[in-house]
Amino acid sequence: MVLEVSIARTNDRIAMIESALETARDSSNDDTKSSAGDKYETSREMIQQDINRYQGQLLEANKDLLQLTNIATTITDATDFVKLGSLVKTNLGLYFIATSIGALKIDDMNVFAISPVSPIGQLLLSKKTGDSFLFNKLNQTITGVY
Template sequence: MDKSKIVEIIKNKISEKIRNFENLITETRASNNDTKSSMGDKYETGREMLQQEINNLQRQLNEALYQQGLIQKVSADPSEKVQNGALVKTDKGLFYISASVGEIVFENNKIMTISDEAPLAKAMMGLRAGQTFSINNTHQTIENIW
């Protein structure tokens, strides 16, 4: 499988996520400015809630920017063992260890992207094709690694 194309799909998903968060923050800030009024404390609560929403969106944006930094460092070179940047086929599915952006579809294959911090990634880290591992009482065998 061509991992460089998978990396491109992930980069595009992360870039789209970043654009969405930036737009939401801009829109929320604009609505926060619209609520400024001389009507008193009633609107202060609304403005505070909007500010909390902006802070929440900013945290999510920062996480997406962190993921973007992670995916920039990932190598599309073939892997001999499970490591960051490895595409791993087990008897239960396909997993790409990099930035976690959920499920992607590539060449009619569903691939679950997972962080190297995910328990599943940690359970199979360093293993090679043919080896088995267990997580949550589920045994999996690594069939192939790209």
């Protein structure tokens, strides 16, 4: 369920970025040369910066989607250690080791989708049920790995 919500959230993000990119490209094409040359050049440059930023965001979102899709094809039923694709339950919360999507509300649970290369993701990798770790001055104990 967490994986499906993560994929849906990432697909929504991709659609929003593609829409913003299309709007920026339309603005670039519609922008006509004005009598104030500097104003025109500044406007064109700002639009181009927006396009470049959206293209970068789209690239990252597509990488996230690919990673989530790969997790979907490699998930096993049981695991002893935290790895990519694990849902980790601690005494303070739930973490999904996948991509940095952030907080997900699933039914009545809050799950934090985090990257394995994030600081907390690095702390969690290879840990198992019963292990403890310190993050942001809070000691947490892993109570389950799924």
